[in-house]
Amino acid sequence: MSRREKKEDEDTGSTFQNLDKTTLLQEARYFNSTPVNPKKCIHILTKILYLLNQGEKLTTQEATDIFFATTKLFQSKDVVLRRLVYLTIKELSTMAQDVIIVTSSLTKDMTGKEDLYRAAAIRALCTITDSTMLQAIERYMKQAIVDKNPAVSSAALVSALHLSASVPDLVRRWVMEAQGVITSDNAMVSYHALAVVAGARRNDRLSTVKLVTKLARTPLRSPYALCLLIRHAAKLAEEEQSDASEPYVDFIESCLRHKSEIVVYEAAHAIVNLRKSARDLAQAVSVLQIFCGSSKATLRLAGARTLAKLTAKHPNAVAACAVDLENLISDPNRSVATLAVTTLLATGAESSIDRLMKQISSFMSEISDEFKIVVVRAIRRLCSKYPRKHQSLASFLAGMLRDEGGLQYKTAIADAIIALVEENPDAKEAGLAHLCEFIEDCEHASLAVRILYVLGREGPKARQPSRYIRYIYNRVILESGPVRAAAVSAVARFGAARPELLPNIRVLLSRCQLDEDDEVRDRAIYYSAILDSGDAQLINDYIINVPIPNPVLLERALHHYLTSDEASTEPFNIATVPTMEEESPEPKEAPAEIETRPPTVSREEQYAEQLKVVPGIEKLGPIFKTCESVDLTEPETEYRVQCVKHIFARHLILQFECLNTLSDQLLEDVHIRLEAAPGYKIITEVPCVQLAYDKQGSVFCLLEFPGVPLDTLATFGASLEFVVRDCDPTTGLPDSGEGYADNYPLEEFDVSCAEQIRSRAASDDWEATWERAAAAAEVTDTFRLSQTDIGEAAKAVCECLGLPKAAITGDAVKEVRGGGIWRAGTPVLFRARLVAAGGAITMQLVARSPQEEIALLILAAVN
Structure with a gap:
């Protein structure tokens, strides 16, 4: 130990610094010497392994040269050197050629008497041996699995786990031996054996149920094996009905009393993620509460993190742990402290917020930006939960804005303040004031542009809108081109929404017309011309309510x-x-999770490349809308089919996403027999040439819409037709023969009105927009709805028209207001009033559109 500590004090990394691949290739030639110095060989092999693990790429020839030079070291009796040889063989096996040549040497070591060689030889042998050669060593593998030496047994089981991905049928023949060592006294052998047996049965549900049921009654000594068994039991409990899942849940709850902390935590974690009723969580929460008071930092972190996740679904269940979580606020591990604070913020009472804010401020400077973002997100949720506390919460967020931090951290704070401004009218003035102060010193152009957009949208609605113009115009004087351009747009919104400010706005825009940046000058001239026109419709369409295309x-x-x-x-x-x-609202998840969200991609963009296989698609014009997929089969059937509808101005593409779940079948010439509705014209079909096991393929059908909009509301029938060829489940290669034709019936599906309209909820100036459309064609009708609850009826109307729930207003009398664009570009507005009287729901629906046929279609869709 003293020698190791002395080496650690020295610069141990210097040995491997500036390693050169060419020099290392020269050094590897030393392996051909006779005799060799084991210590020198160990040093060279260590450098080779280090270089490979650093991502260094070797050519096939270089890897082959090193590989065959390394094989010369099999003659050495040095134990450390031999084990490094096995590691090097494993690393080079995927790069070098003719690695199979060392099979006999490895087989000899695998069956030898030296246990230190046997385990490493098994792992190396299973790495380099192909599926055809494995049968030759199958007998040795079965013997190794039941070997008395735990290292040998564990090595064989781990190798079997890796091989199950390439030769599952061969590994299934080793299950009996693996099942025999599940109850082994060695923790790792038992764990690996259970993994092999469960993996071999993963496609056989009944066999998995029997395995879990049997082992649940057998006391396993290995805590790792118990953890794995808990996970399988939890998975089965999720899949079963409530009554059938009771034995699995009882087993998991019994593990809460196990002596191993890892088993106890795994059981508590499973229950927290499994149960839907807070009544069943008491035992798990008690265990996590004990963990929070543990002397071990890992247990405190595990307890706090799991409780933080639980607050998303059952905050009341976590409330009982408030005292323990408050003790963690001063924890030396700031990760634990952050989790405790964010959990308390999610579960605490309104009266405790101020005290928690003071405790948070004491350690905010000591944690990283990632955990600061976690706190900010928790405060954002708190703003929605307790709107009366907006003043103290907004002040705290503003103070965080003034602190040092990166772009992601500042953006999270700005998002929280913007959400507060949008959701709470009482907090609008204070929130906008904080944003105005922040952009005075904001060093991130993208964030400044975002805030200027919010000021331009929300500022004109404030009681004193003129107070924000000074901050916005300062950006025109002081900032870069993109920020100045955003400031011009924001200023123009004030002039468009508040006529009393228009004279001053005209002066500011005229000054911006002399800017040195082209974009700023063009925007200033553009907005000035629109404002000077005095046309209310023009101002609304091009300044206030401007749609932003993808x-x-x-x-x-x-x-x-x-x-x-x-x-x-x-x-x-x-x-x-x-x-x-x-943007979808932030998911109500626990504040413990730190996520990096990928950039949002629309459904139209996701499918764009796939649609290129449809002949003549370039002549259809731009895609109007891609609808969500619809299941045409049950989830557990042998063939799964989903339909995705791609809407164009005059055409419809039906994409049938097909999945073959049978490993012993290969489907060829897969196409859809479509029973088209009257008025629809089938133009072409693009079949799927081949549908292999567990690989998705698509069939495309191109149709032309009927000329009359009312005829587009239709129901289609379909069936899947294909040629079946039996194949080897292991290799996926089809048997000789032509196969036989077969078909599979699919569920019917509809083409609705909502799928042909891009709908949106009513904007702030809805009444003015509705009045401006008074000259358009208007149709109206009264309906008696089948629902008995007026709220559910309003939601059903929104679903039928493709509107979000935000389109619903009113309490006793519900009103659904919205509009949209028809696939050919025609606008449409609709308003529905719902009244409950005499136990029935009555609705009056009014639709306006330049084309009366489109307005009639809205009524027909609801009817």
């Missing part, structure tokens, strides 16, 4: 327009391009 799809639509014949005959209609999807 930039990727807009580029494609413009490219198609310029390369097609439409450019000389019809003007470009930007309304047909899908807009940017609204």
Whole structure:
């Protein structure tokens, strides 16, 4: 130990610094010497392994040269050197050629008397041996699995786990031996044996049930094996009905009293993620509460993190742990302290918020930005939960904005303040004031642009809108080009929404017309011309309520327009391009999770590449909308099919996503027999050439919409037709023969009105928009709805029209207001009033559109 500590004090990394691959290849030639110095060989092999693990790439020839030089070291009797040889063989096996040549040497070591060699030889042998050679060592593998030496047995079981991915049928023949050592006294042997047996039975549900049921009654000595068994039991409990899952839940709850802490935590974690009723969580919460008071930092972290996750579903169940969590606020491990604070914020009472804020501020400077973001998200949820505390919460967030931090951290705080401004009218003035102060010193252009947009949208609605104009115009004077351009747009919104400020706004815009940046000058001239026109419709469409098209799809639509014949005959209609999807509200998850969200991609973009296989798609124009997939089969059937509808101005593409779940079948020439509704014209079909096991393929059907909008509401029938060829489940190769034709019936599916309209909820100036459309064609009708609850009826109307629930207003009398764009670019507005009287729901629906047929379609869809 003293020698090791002395070496650690020295610069141990210097040995491996500046390693050169060429030099190392020269050093490896020393292995061909006779005799060799084991210590020198060990040093060279260590450098080779280090270089490979650092990501260094060797050519096939270089790897082969080192591999065959290393094999010369099998003659050495040095134990450490031999074990390094096995490691090097494993690392080089995927890069070198003819590695199979050492099979006999490894087999000899595997069956030898030296236990230190046997385990490493098994792992190396299973890495380099292909599926055809494995049968030759099958007898040795079975013997190794039941070997008395735990290292040998564990090595064989781990190798079997790796091999199960490539040769599952061969590994299944070793299950009897593996099952025999599940009850082994060695913890790792028992754990690995259970993994092998459960993995071999993963596609056989009944066999898995028997295994879990049997082992649940058998006391396993290995805590790791018990943890794995708990996970399988939890999975079965999730899949079973409530009554059938009781034996699994009872077993998991019994593990809460186990002597091993890892087993206790695994059981508590399973119950927390399994149960839906807080009544059943008492035992698990008690265990986690004990963990929070443990002297071990790992247990405190595990307890706090799991309780933090639980607050998302059952905050009341966690409330009992408040005292223990408060003790963790001063924990030396700041990760634990952060989790405790965010959990208390989610479960605490309104009266305790101020005290918690003071405790948070004491350690905020000591934690990283990642955990600060966790706290910010917890405070954001708190703003929604306790709106009356907005003043203290907004002040705390503003103080965090003034502290040092990166872009992601500052963006999280700004998002929290913006959400507070949008959700709480009482907090609007204070929130906007904090944002104004922040952009005075904001060093991130992207964040400044975002805040300027919010100020331009929310500022005109404030009681004193003129107080924000100074902050915005300061950006025109002091900031970079992109920020100045955003400030011009924000200023123009004030002039459009507040007529009393228009004279001053005109002066500011005229000054911006002399800016040195082209974008700033163009925006100033553009907005000045619109404001000077005095046209309310023009101002609303181009300044106040401007739809933001998806930039990727807009580029494609413009490219198609310029390369097609439409450019000389019809003007470009930007309304047909899908807009940017609204950001989904933040999921109500525990604040413990730190996530890096991938950039949002619309469904239209996701399927764009797949649709290129449809012949003539470039002539259909820009895609209007891609709908969510619809299941046409049951989840547990042998063939799973989903239908995705891609809407164009005059055409419809039906994409049938197919999945073959039978490992012994290969489907060829897969196509869809479609029973088209009257009025629809089938133009072409693109079949799926081959559908292998567990690999998704798609069949495309291109149809033309009927000329009359009312005829587009239709129901389609379909069946899956294909040629079946039996194949080897292991290799996936089909048997000789032509196969036989077969078909599979699918569920019927509809083409609805909502799928042909991009709907949106009513905006703030809904009444003005509705009045401006008074000259359009209007149709109205009264309906008696089947629902008995007016709230459920309003939600059903929104679902039918493709509107979000935010479109519903009112209490006693519900009103659904919204609008949208028809697939051909025609706008439409609709308003529904719902009244409950005499135990029935009555609805009056009014629709307005320049085309009366589109308005009639809205009524027909609801009817």
